Amino acid sequence: MKVYDGNDIRNIAVIGHGDSGKTSLVASLLLSAGAVKTLGRVEDGSTVTDFDDEEIARKISLSTAACFLEWNKKKINILDTPGYANFIGDARAALRVADGALLCVHSVAGVQVMTERVWKYAAEESLPVMVVVTMLDRERSSFDRTVDAIRESLSRQAVPVQIPVGAEAAFRGVVDLVHLKGFIYPKDESGRFETSDILGDWKDEVDAARARLMEAVAETDDRLMETFFEKGELTQEELEAGLHAAVASRKVFPVAAASGTRNLCAAPLLDLIAGLVPAPAERGPFTGQNPISHQEITRKGLFDEPPSAFVFKTFADPYAGRISLFRVYSGTVRPDMTLVNHGRSVPEKLGALSMMQGKQAVTVPELKAGDIGAVMKLKDTHTGDTLSDKDHPVAWPVIPFPVPAISFAIEAKSQGDDEKLGTAISRLCEEDRVLHVGRDPQTHELLISGLGLEHVKVTMDKMTRRFGVHATLKQPKVPYRETITRKAEGMYRHKKQTGGAGQFAEVHMRIEPLARGTGFEFASEIFGGTISRNFWPSIEKGVKSVMERGVIAGYPVSDLKAIITDGKEHPVDSKDIAFQIAGRQAFRTCVASARPVLLEPIMHVEITVPSESMGDIIGHITSRRGRLETTDTSGSQQVIKAMVPLAEMLDYDAHLKSATSDRGSFHMELHHYEEVPGAIQERIVAAHKATGAHEAEED
Numbered sequence: 001m002k003v004y005d006g007n008d009i010r011n012i013a014v015i016g017h018g019d020s021g022k023t024s025l026v027a028s029l030l031l032s033a034g035a036v037k038t039l040g041r042v043e044d045g046s047t048v049t050d051f052d053d054e055e056i057a058r059k060i061s062l063s064t065a066a067c068f069l070e071w072n073k074k075k076i077n078i079l080d081t082p083g084y085a086n087f088i089g090d091a092r093a094a095l096r097v098a099d100g101a102l103l104c105v106h107s108v109a110g111v112q113v114m115t116e117r118v119w120k121y122a123a124e125e126s127l128p129v130m131v132v133v134t135m136l137d138r139e140r141s142s143f144d145r146t147v148d149a150i151r152e153s154l155s156r157q158a159v160p161v162q163i164p165v166g167a168e169a170a171f172r173g174v175v176d177l178v179h180l181k182g183f184i185y186p187k188d189e190s191g192r193f194e195t196s197d198i199l200g201d202w203k204d205e206v207d208a209a210r211a212r213l214m215e216a217v218a219e220t221d222d223r224l225m226e227t228f229f230e231k232g233e234l235t236q237e238e239l240e241a242g243l244h245a246a247v248a249s250r251k252v253f254p255v256a257a258a259s260g261t262r263n264l265c266a267a268p269l270l271d272l273i274a275g276l277v278p279a280p281a282e283r284g285p286f287t288g289q290n291p292i293s294h295q296e297i298t299r300k301g302l303f304d305e306p307p308s309a310f311v312f313k314t315f316a317d318p319y320a321g322r323i324s325l326f327r328v329y330s331g332t333v334r335p336d337m338t339l340v341n342h343g344r345s346v347p348e349k350l351g352a353l354s355m356m357q358g359k360q361a362v363t364v365p366e367l368k369a370g371d372i373g374a375v376m377k378l379k380d381t382h383t384g385d386t387l388s389d390k391d392h393p394v395a396w397p398v399i400p401f402p403v404p405a406i407s408f409a410i411e412a413k414s415q416g417d418d419e420k421l422g423t424a425i426s427r428l429c430e431e432d433r434v435l436h437v438g439r440d441p442q443t444h445e446l447l448i449s450g451l452g453l454e455h456v457k458v459t460m461d462k463m464t465r466r467f468g469v470h471a472t473l474k475q476p477k478v479p480y481r482e483t484i485t486r487k488a489e490g491m492y493r494h495k496k497q498t499g500g501a502g503q504f505a506e507v508h509m510r511i512e513p514l515a516r517g518t519g520f521e522f523a524s525e526i527f528g529g530t531i532s533r534n535f536w537p538s539i540e541k542g543v544k545s546v547m548e549r550g551v552i553a554g555y556p557v558s559d560l561k562a563i564i565t566d567g568k569e570h571p572v573d574s575k576d577i578a579f580q581i582a583g584r585q586a587f588r589t590c591v592a593s594a595r596p597v598l599l600e601p602i603m604h605v606e607i608t609v610p611s612e613s614m615g616d617i618i619g620h621i622t623s624r625r626g627r628l629e630t631t632d633t634s635g636s637q638q639v640i641k642a643m644v645p646l647a648e649m650l651d652y653d654a655h656l657k658s659a660t661s662d663r664g665s666f667h668m669e670l671h672h673y674e675e676v677p678g679a680i681q682e683r684i685v686a687a688h689k690a691t692g693a694h695e696a697e698e699d
Contacts, residue, residue, distance in 0.1 A: 001355060001362050004075040006303060006370030010277045011077045011327070013064075013094040015122065016104035017112035018083035021134035023047050023061055025104060025260030026080045032191045032266035033069035033076075035357070039189060039263050048358035049080035053465055054458055062458055063431070064090040064313055066325055066356040066372060074274045077355075077372040083114050085665040086455035089401045089434035093312045093383065095121050096399050097327040097372065100128045100247075100277035107133045107141035110149040113610065113663045116637060119154050124400075128247045128278060130254050132269060136164055136171045137259045143167075147255055154253070159216040161243070161254040161272065162265075163209050165202075174257050174265050175202065177210045178240065189263045217242040220251040240275070248278040280370025286329055288386070291342035291395040299330040299394065303368040306392035307331030307339065312399065314383045315431045316466065317359070321377050322430070325356065328373070329396060331389070334366045339387035343395055346380045348387055383433045401433050404449035405667040406653050408456055409476040410437075411446065417469050421446075424467035428459055435459060443477040451665075453653045478647045480555040480684065481599040481673060487512050489565070490589030494582040505578035507531070507539055508566035509586040511594055514559045516673055520547065521561040531567040535579045539564060542583030551591045553598060553681075553688040560594075562587060598681045601646040604671040606639060607656070609664040614638040616659055624648035625677075643671060 014022045027040035027047045040047035045056035049065035061082040068077050079098060081091035095101060101122045105115055122129050131154075133146045143164045150158045165173040165184060173184040175198060182196040198206045217239060218228035224242050228234055234242065246252035256272055258265040284301035288308075299305050313325040333339075338349045354361035354374045367373040381387060386395045412421040425448065429435045436449040450456045456473060463469050489510045496503040514521065522540045531539075540562075547557040567582075605626070609617050611633075617640060618628060626644035633639075649668060656664045676684070 001364050002070075002075075003364060003366055003368060004371065006280045006301065006368055008073060009075050009077065009280055009370045010273055011079075011097065011099045011280065011370070011372060012102050012273060012277055013079040013081055013091070013098035013100075013127075014102045014104065015081050015091050015095070015118040016083050016134075017106065017109070017114040017118075018060060020083060020104040020106045020109070020112070020115070021260050022083060022104045023050050023080055023260075025102075025132065025134060025258060025266075026067065026078055028191070028258070028260040028263045028266040029076075029078065029270060030067060030069055031263060033071050033270060035067070035069040039191075041261075049078075051359040052462075054461055058458075060084060062087050063315065064094045065358055066313075066374070067358055068355050068372075069270075071270045072274045075371075076270070076273055079372075081118075083118070084454075085114060085117075085662075086450070086452040086458075088114060088117060089432070089451065090313070091118050092121050092401060093399045093433070095125050095127060096397075097310065097312045098125075098127060099280055099283050099370075100130065100273075102273070103129050103131045104134045105131060105146055105150060107136045107143060107146050108138050110146050111153040113608070113637065113665065116153060117608075117665075123250075126250065128250055128276075130247070130256065130272060130276060131158060132256045132258050133164075134258055134260060136167070136257055137169060137262050137264065139168055141168055141171075143257055150255065157216065157251060158253040158255050159213055160209060160256075161213060162256045162268065163205065164257040171259060171264065174268055175206055176268050176271070177206065177213050178243065180206070180210070183265060183268045185264050187262075191263045191266060193267060213243075214239060216252055217246055220246040220249070244276055244278075247276045248282060286396070288329075288394045288396045291386075291393050297394050301330060301369050303332050305330040305369065306389040306394075307333050307337070308386060308388040308392075308394050308396070309333055309339070310396045311378075311381055311383055311385050311387070316427050320361070323356075323361075323374050323376055324378050324381060324383075325372065325374050326387070328367050328369050328371050330369050330394075332366055332368050333373075338390075340390050340393065341381045341385050341387055342393045343385055344380050347390075348378050348381055350375050351377060382430055399433070402451060403667050403669065404434060404436050405451050405665075406453065406456070406649075407447045407449040407476050408453075408473045409445040410448045410460075410471050410473055413470040413472055417471070420467065420469045421463075421471055424463045424469045427467070428462060432459070440476070440479060443479055445476055447476055448473075451667075452657075475650045478650075479601060480553065480676070481559075482550050482552055482555050482557045482596055483559045483599055484511060484513050484557075484591060484594035484596050485675075486595050488590045488592075488594035490586050490593060491566075492582050492585035492589060493568075494578050494585070496578075502570075502573040503575060503578040503581075504568075504570040504573035505535070505575075505582035506568040507564060507579065507582040507586040509583070509590050510563045510565050511587070511590040512561045512563070513594070514561055516559055516599075518559050520544070520558060522563075523561065524564040526564055526566065531564065531569055531579075532574075535569065535574065535576070536564065538576045538579035539583030539586075542580035542585075543587045545580070546584050546587050546591075551588060552596050553685045555598065557591070557596075558599075562590075598676040598684060599673040600676045602643050602671050602674055603646050603649055603668040605642050605644045605649065605666060605668040607642070607664065607666040608637050608639050609656075609660050611638050613660045613664065614640065617656070617664070620655065620659065624652075644668075646670075 079094040162174040285298040309326040491508040493506040
């Protein structure tokens with residue numbers, strides 16, 4: 001495979017809502033460029049970029065896949081990204097390393113929830129965006145209606161650079177408004193086309209559309225605007241150069257037309273990508289940080305600078321092991337080169353370098369700045385890490401992955417699989433950095449957190465297929481806490497004779513409530529040595545043992561202060577264990593008189609839904625004991641912010657999916673704890689007593 005210089009490389013992420021035709025369009029681009037011999041189809045699992053077993057089974061993209069092609073002496077690296085909310089984190093990572101985005105908008109459904117989400121991601125990366133209206137061969141499709149929706153919901157600077165020839169089943173090509181050329185396709189899905197001049201009935205429509213394009217380009221540059229006003233038009237050279245600059249600076253978002261499933265209009269779209277997406281060096285300089293001195297560092301993105309590469313995706317291959325996809329940000333990277341992961345303070349010797357054509361690795365002798373490639377079996381480098389020259393360290397900014405919205409408890413079906421479960425989950429978390437796995441310190445359950453139920457289910461299916469580990473999911477326990485609401489005093493005398501040495505301790509105690517989130521404080525008001533100082537830690541240990549197990553419902557006790565006020569000891573029979581028991585029981589007595597209550601976690605919830613669903617969603621949140629904070633508009637979406645008890649959110653993912661036809665999304669994070677309503681507390685305490693799980697008092 002030829003090694004390309006950065007000036008001849010184009011890196012583009014294909015983004016959009018799920019089922020907007022992204023993977024089918026990529027299949028069409030690959031075939032038209034001669035990178036593959038047949039048109040891949042999602043329905044039969046033959047596309048290059050949906051190669052995972054779970055993707056083939058579900059017929060949707062679950063993670064980003066890389067592929068490449070050559071067109072007009074340019075190498076185009078394509079990152080095909082998922083479009084459903086549960087898997088959108090991978091699109092975020094792809095946009096970090098791309099130099100442009102190709103946004104697919106369905107010509108029937110128009111601008112959808114994830115269309116706006118990925119549009120926002122591209123804006124946060126300051127990426128140029130080309131829009132392609134897809135599925136134009138479908139019934140009820142409309143290029144004009146879709147363009148209007150794009151301009152209304154995304155940007156008024158969206159302007160067609162092509163117009164379709166024919167509509168719905170009669171869609172058969174496009175007119176290129178920049179070069180005034182028609183591309184007409186047969187219905188055989190071969191991708192072959194005929195070019196034609198624009199004559200007859202098309203001329204008036206084409207002239208009007210070209211004039212609108214020319215005006216939009218002229219408005220982005222004072223010199224071009226002056227020329228346009230004076231002459232009424234721009235020269236061909238001025239139009240092409242002005243359009244390229246306007247796209248690169250996000251002042252114009254060109255709109256094209258295509259149908260990937262019928263292999264229509266891939267060639268003119270590739271012309272646009274090669275001509276309008278900026279080369280990597282045009283996007284520089286790139287700003288990072290010295291991981292040692294933490295000073296800002298810039299690189300121009302040229303091949304003769306010190307080498308650096310950023311890993312944006314990791315996945316496990318059953319045969320090749322861990323594969324790391326990376327972008328070369330500066331310098332030239334070669335096999336057997338040793339680069340340093342300064343973030344983890346480890347050197348990494350690179351093996352063979354490849355470019356990924358889906359799951360197939362194509363070996364290359366080197367990769368220059370701006371290119372995207374892959375390397376196998378890095379030891380300690382993961383997604384988001386930077387590899388750089390030992391003497392010229394740099395760390396590129398981390399990827400802001402979405403925060404997990406929902407958690408489930410997970411356990412192996414077989415006890416013998418416990419260890420394998422941990423290994424398998426760790427491997428899958430390396431692939432998907434949105435997934436979080438950890439053990440709840442309070443409930444001791446192993447929790448897996450993701451963007452939704454489907455996200456977690458896919459992970460479980462992958463674990464079974466790849467690693468042979470079977471696990472079950474269940475709703476996690478709510479991490480309630482116990483606390484007190486008023487001061488109380490109590491005492492306990494522990495006296496035990498067993499024929500030999502006895503045990504004796506007497507402890508008087510007072511407890512006081514503290515502010516929420518304070519935790520626990522221990523103090524003594526003893527004067528005169530009624531209890532020796534060396535026994536105070538034993539009393540505290542006894543108190544903490546009760547706090548860990550709970551008093552009324554088996555949940556940890558927090559936000560209080562325990563004070564020893566008096567007591568007695570025996571010169572022979574007083575021991576550490578005696579004061580532990582006395583401290584434990586004195587604390588229990590105090591809590592019983594201090595009006596103990598349960599506290600529940602309150603989550604800050606942010607829900608994004610279509611405007612027409614807002615009323616229903618607000619009503620449902622209120623019915624779940626939620627308190628509405630604010631509502632904001634984001635394009636055609638409404639963002640609802642509320643405080644809701646975690647206990648009411650455990651099954652919310654399924655409800656939101658049903659209520660919004662899978663067009664809503666949410667995330668939440670712990671905000672604070674507050675008292676559980678009395679009726680609910682009574683049910684929780686009663687359920688705890690019914691299980692017989694309360695701790696038996698010790699002698």
